Amino acid sequence: MSTVAYERPVLTRHQVGAMNKFSRVRAMEPQTHIAGVRVEELVEKYGSPLFVFSQKTLVARYRELRDAFARRFARVRIAWSYKTNYLDAICTTFHREGAWAEVVSVFEWEKARHLGIPGDHIHFNGPLKTEEVLRRVVPEGTIIHLDNFDELALLERLAEELGIKPKVAIRVNLAVEAIPAWSRFGFNYESGQARTAAARIIAGGKLTLAGLHCHLGTCILDPRAYRDQAAKLTALANDLRQAHGLVLSFLDIGGGFPSHSKLKAQYLPGEQTSPSFDRYAEACAEGMAGLEYPPGQEPMIVLETGRALVDDAGSMVTTVIANKRMPDGQRGLVIDAGVNLLFTSYWYEHDIVPAQPFGGLSEPTVMYGPLCMNIDVVRDTIAFPPMHVGDRLVVRNVGAYNVTQWMQFITYRPAVVMVSASGEHAIIRKAETLETVLGPEQVPPWF
């Protein structure tokens, strides 16, 4: 029979539900189910740690985004940002809803093609477009978002050589108030570089300038940034129509809408600070009100939203390995998922809750991952109740970037599971085994 370790009693003033100047103190509730399925059932079947995606949430978020823009713009297209999460089941869920693909490498492009997306339903973005890459994707009609003049010249040369007129967009970088400008991608708006690039493309006659593209940044909490961005893109589109008679077929406003995750710099939780898609759509519509295009020829609004669509749909189940008391008196927990799986822990304060009913007093707690590395801290401090070894925790809103940026480091990567709207669940990426890791390895013949 084991004896319970002695824990010194602490007296604390009882203040359930008290208000502070920001909001009500939130009482932590356990999350026993994910998308309607018991956490314990999932762990028993698929092991721990485990990524779980709710297909219902994926579809609901997609439709919410699409509806918000489709109610304000004549034509709307969502191009699923592959880098955010390129698991086949995730991509297919969005493609079935009508999404095109937005890729930034030939690997992602091949993945989209493998999923049956026609080459001309792919927006190819990013700085990595070598001649080899372009030779591969241009004949299939992929839309190339130009990043720099060298790329422009290269593509013109290829267009002439291949005898095709590729559809291109100009990636534009511009400054809006309150957020740092991402000036490393594309052509600058304020300096006139973007106009020059457009004039060059039109004069060259070898490429079809189909659209303008701007991606402001990431986790942009203020919709007004999009109003300013849309206004600048609109001004550029009006200029191009006046100067060259060019009517663009799309304006790509990029991504950057926040999910319900909480950035480390934020004070309030994500659900309270992240504006709804409606607010972003409204801001864009305000910014584009000045577009002088004839009715019936309104440009397609292209969205490359990634995080805001997939983040809330993904949860991670992890298990408590050990309790610790740190030298400074802080409670410590060792869990079986660390920064190897939750890469986003570097900038988010993840919302973590126990997966079973609990008692006891919450205390500031530090959560360590399983790596034998000092940096492996999932939360450096979180008010958390006492846990038992083997208890499960649910880390919420981790669908974006984690299953693409995770590492096979020190240990295997776990299974990824999807739960359908009707409650069925299945593996969408198998847990790694020794074979997975050994697969690409070789020992040279001289050994």
Place this chain on the structure above:
Amino acid sequence: MDASTARGAGLARWGVRLATTADAVVLTYAQLLFSRSRLVGAALLLATAVVPRFFVAGLGAVLLAIVLARLLRLAPEATDAGQHSYSALLVGLGAAAVISPSASLGAWLLAGVAVLVSVVLTASLRAALTLPALTLPFLAAFYLLVSALGLVQAGHEAQSVAVGPLAQALPEWARLYVRALGALLFLPRVDAGALVLVALALHSRIALFLSGLGFAVAYALARSVLGTHDDALLLGLALNGMLVATALGGVWFVPSVRAYLVAVVAVLVCALLEVAWFARFGARHGALPALIAPFNLTVLLALHAARQRLSNGAPHLVDFVPGTPEQNLAYFRGRTERFGAMSGLRFAPPFRGRWACSQGVSGGVTHEGAWRHALDFEVLDDDGRAHRDSGAQLTDYYCYRLPVLAPAAGTVSRVVDGVKDNAVGELELEDNWGNAVIVYHAPGLYSCVAHLAPGTIAVREGQHLAQGELLGLCGNSGRSATPHLHLQLQATPRLGEATLPIALHDVVLCGVETPRLQAVCVPKRGEQLRPIEPDLERAAMLRFAYERELRFSLRGPRGVRIETVVADLDLLGRHSLRSSDRSATLYYEPTASAFTVHDVIGPDGSVLHLLRLALSRVPFDVEDALAWTDRLPLREFLPVWLRPLFDLASPFGAPAALEMAYSAQRRGEAWVVEGRSRALLRGGQPLVATTAHLTAQAGLVRAQVRVRSRETVIEVDPNPTRAAVRAPIPALTGGTAHVQR
């Protein structure tokens, strides 16, 4: 160019001229029965030949009229269709009836002048009257001729005409019926009448029935009420009765029981005119005969009366280019059953994206009484709530400040702005419409959107609008407790006017298993709907470049054959595909949101009939999976012997359409449109089943059409040859006219 080629070209030009003239002559004769069939014209021409004098006089007058019309440079299409010369034909035939064979040349000169008068009057009345000229020019010219003949010809009584052979074999009423038909050509003979009867039967079964109906009413009246035996009066009553019934029951009104009732009443009115004329002038020496004046007066009276109605309800006036009564009925029924009663104007939902109808027609809250034909809309989330959070703020409501669009093209006739938005739950009963925009669409047809947010109205009074242009943003002004949008149609630009029946077009109903497209829809409370969101890539799949040649190979039960089809565009901007031998034509309307086949004419075997089954209507929505229904004309699926019976039965409401259920889905890179008729064969299989494969690269690639058990596989040649490039003829009407022939 040497002399012989010049001469050859000259000869060829004369050849074409002669052929056009011959065509115009035959069409002139057909005009007498409101027909455009050359066969009908030829039969009537033959009918005049029973008395050679009439043949020569009629033909002479027609040729003279055509030459005069050309010299006067009247509208050449009308001249070539015989529309300037049919009154002259009657003048010629009438002259043959009143000028004695022994008359001097002066009499025939006068007749020539009368022909000129008839041509000039026809052209003038066509331009000046909003009503049809009918045979008024003939009457005026002929009365002049008859009056003037007194100077050059003593005793100008109408030449007595023999009754013709076999007359005694017929019962009295039948003899009168046939002779009255002949009297149309001033030849009240059995032989001439019989040929007119043949022409009428060739032209239309409905017209034939109507002539019988008109005759029966007139004859019954003459016999039972008037008890007259006067041959001239009987003939006059019968001829006018038949003409009135045929014209009103089948030409100017769409054939229906109500149109037939109008025709019967009009025959009675016409008989009254005829009898009054006869009683006043008939017995007197030198009086003008009534001829077909009662017919003219009655029809003009009826049309004028019908046009005073507020809306073109039943019986429906023909408001499109008329054909035979059967064609009028088929076109009208096709149009109303496929696209609703409103002609030409199609109202789209006045918003973008998915909204929900929160109060429908006769909705019980405010859509009652004179304002019952109105629609309210708001936006709901998946849980059926209209707002996020508590709903205490206007900005919590999903629809608040969403764009509101012009439902159809028009001119802004009234703008109301400056009414503040109510707080949630409050009502403004003074300016109860709130901020509103009223748009003029057509005479007596305005739309009104109300409860807009103040200061958001984006249009000015007098501004022209295209469908879908921004009017303002949805708000909560006026009698509106929570943000919503009110839409109604009305007859005047007055704010608060009574409503007219409303229907929305090309609506996608959401919130069901497969989104369903409805070509015409009156939304009900709780239904989620959105306008078509056009997918340009899909629209390009069914776009046929002008003069593009498509080669179809058809594999069916009778082996393989090739049919070549050319995309064409006519002077009126109507798009068509016609088989290269020109025997069959498919009329279609390509818009950004749908491909719509309006009609196919030509032999049953053409691939165009099969294409219509497979692609009767294809919406170009962004949704991958979509379902919709359409109606195909049933007549084509009936055996030939049954078709005349079908023609006679259809005005009485017999089902005229084959209902088809279509669906589209993406299969790999292809977009597949499948159709199934609701009507089933005995084995439970659909009567008609179709599949069409479309791709972004090649457009229509393949189609399978099964009618009964006959399956035809249609493959499209992947490398269609382009015809020699000619400068395209620009569309006169912007390419969206959807009138028939």
